[in-house]
Amino acid sequence: MDDSQQLTMKDIARELGVSVATVSRALSDSPSISRERRKAIQQFAREHNYFPNVIAEQLRHSRRNPSRAIGVIVPELVHYYFSSILDGIEAEASARGYHIIVAKSNESYEREVSICEAMLKNKVCGIIVSQAKDTERYDHFEHLEAAGVPLVFYDRICPAINASRVVVDDYMGTMNAVSHLAETGCKRIAFYGAPMSMEIAKNRFNGYRDALYKHGLTLDKALVRICDNRADAERITPAMMRMENPPDAFFAVNDETAIGILSVVKRLGYVVPDEVSICGFTNGFRATVCDPMLTTVEQRGTQVGKEAADILIGLVEGTLPRGHAEKRIVKTRLVVRGTTRTI
Amino acid sequence: MDDSQQLTMKDIARELGVSVATVSRALSDSPSISRERRKAIQQFAREHNYFPNVIAEQLRHSRRNPSRAIGVIVPELVHYYFSSILDGIEAEASARGYHIIVAKSNESYEREVSICEAMLKNKVCGIIVSQAKDTERYDHFEHLEAAGVPLVFYDRICPAINASRVVVDDYMGTMNAVSHLAETGCKRIAFYGAPMSMEIAKNRFNGYRDALYKHGLTLDKALVRICDNRADAERITPAMMRMENPPDAFFAVNDETAIGILSVVKRLGYVVPDEVSICGFTNGFRATVCDPMLTTVEQRGTQVGKEAADILIGLVEGTLPRGHAEKRIVKTRLVVRGTTRTI
DNA sequence: TAAATACGTGCAATCGTTTGCGTAGATGGA
DNA sequence: TCCATCTACGCAAACGATTGCACGTATTTA
Secondary structure, three states, X not given: OOOOOOOOHHHHHHHHOOOHHHHHHHHOOOOOOOHHHHHHHHHHHHHOOOOOOHHHHHHHHOOOOOOOEEEEEEOOOOOHHHXXXXXXXXXXXHHOOOXXXXXXXXXXXXXXXXXXXXXXXXOOOEEEEOOOOOOOOOHHHHHHHHOOOOEEEEOOOOOOOOOEEEEEOHHHHHHXXXXXXXXXXXXXEEEEEOOOXXXXXXXXXXXXXXXXXXXXXXXXXHHEEEOOOHHHHHHHHHHHHOOOOOOOEEEEOOHHHHXXXXXXXXXXXXXXXXXXEEEEEEOOHHHHOOOOOOEEEEOOHHHHHHHHHHHHHXXXXXXXXXXXXXXXXXXXXXXOOOOOOOO | OOOXXXXXXXXXXXHHOOOHHHHHXXXXXXXXXXXXXXXXXXXXXXXXOOXXXXXXXXXXXXXOOOOOXXXXXXXXXXXXXXXHHHHHHHHHHHXXXXXXXXXXXXXXXXXXXXXXXXXXXXOOOEEEEOOOOOOOOOHHHHHHHHOOOOEEEEOOOOOOOOOEEEEEOHHHHHHHHHHHHHHOOOOOEEEEEOOOOOHHHHHHHHHHHHHHXXXXXXXXXXXXXXXXOHHHHHHHHHHHHOOOOOOOEEEEOOHHHHHHHHHHHHHOOOOOOOOOEEEEEEOOHHHHOOOOOOEEEEOOHHHHHHHHHHHHHHHHHOOOOOOOOOEEEEOOEEEOOOOOOOO
């Protein structure tokens, strides 16, 4: 079965009657080995398909060369935005000769801590992470930094730690989207957001508020709700529409919520977008499946992933100074489809 | 900045005036070291947060112990089915103390080959892979087997190689779905499938054919098309509906295609499901977003991923004999929603 | 012809751990 | 008092690769 006890340099050396050092040099094409010997050794290696043992290589070089493994921590995998980001990280990493080790925190603090430890043990050269929802202590991240492992946050950044990060421009994204609603004639624009404890939630709300202000609309607290999933949206929206002065537009913190609103509003007999406009945030699969298709803010997860990997690799390779906290903001893009009016 | 030149056993040994061997044994709690010394060393290590160097550990053990890294090759990441599978693999692997290294082939043969090489170099203990679409030579997979790296295929298996595999029960899944259509009164059931070069395509077609036969319906070749994406579905479906004797039901090879059909059929003014029934295959996000919601075959990607990881770990740990080709079939489940009739 | 310069190789240390074996000192028994 | 036994530790060789240094043999130069 498992006959192939990996071929090593020692084997080649013995077989060809030379020293291990010579084999090593020959394989790295060092000119200090005579041409014929070099070729002979290289050919022998090829024919017996020799593979250098990376473990040994790394051990030898560990003082100078970091590994080429990037640790990636995601809260969940089956999620459009996160898988886009993962896609972007993978693309950038593999293009630059790195590979990625992926672990899922399941939104749990404990998992996050043990993943960090495991990755540290496995000598990743750096870690790209989006915090779990219930993470409120940061010592595990600080340990990493102390151990010299650079850290890049994406999406859910850790405000308490001055590390590199890449986020989407939630403020401008929301601002533009709500402006679009206002400019197409909506007067009473509702806002369904995530709990304000998260940075991104605050930024989006501010974008909403400022867009209203910019267009001379007033902020009605009755139109602002904490709601970030479809089930809740379907639960609270009917009441919204029964108000004496119901909204004529909705901005939702993600596509899922927007689609919940859409289905309720249609069921109640309103015409979308003529009577009620709806705008989401993500531009995932869902957005093109519903009817009419959803106007939404494109989050460009792939770009986020690429930027994160780019920063991390920069930090690892020294292009960016160690300890520097690089902060990048990925611009969003408003994708106008059928749930909002044209001017 | 990067002060922490990793603490090694040598450092501890020097600091405490003992030999490295003693430190090693003390840290592994060997009884051959006196209790006090053991405790002292352990405490020192803890206080200076010593981390064993896994690279060195692995090198030392490489002859006997395989690494605990599982290589996972996916054709693409931003895809409901594949991310579910990845999710399942991650869950099973991390529960059993393994981590996963993820690489994306982009459906390219060359990428696949170079990924295999890189993973071999990086000493993964095994590889879980779904073949790229344009892979037609299998030497890279054979090399892996020859190098003693076990291989498990999922989804797109490689028929030419007798390796372990886990697939969903495409045949029965389709059979049940088409039977459901027949049993709810559909007489002319169309089939949109993937190119017959892929195993899964054949199996699904056979399920379709046999279901028709079972219910006394005849197979009309005009109702069978190669079509596995939304754009194509939107292009060819209008013509289908203009036939003198148009279909009263569609079975599509995936949800995306089914939704393409749905949008066309609705636009043409047919009532779904009263006049036309539609059934997809996947049960991804899309299925609950469209209106009416899609009846579809649940593919249970997470389960596929778990089974694949289970097999691989079994092979690695010797629970399953090396060289054994374990073949598992994950049962599908028909999820009946709004695009098909009730009896 | 002797000395200086390549050139091609091998020796041996090194990376951080693990582990078989040897041994000094303590303890026990006769 | 002497030998057997045990305890607690150190020595040194691995794992597989890299690399500074030394050295023997040609070739060139004075």
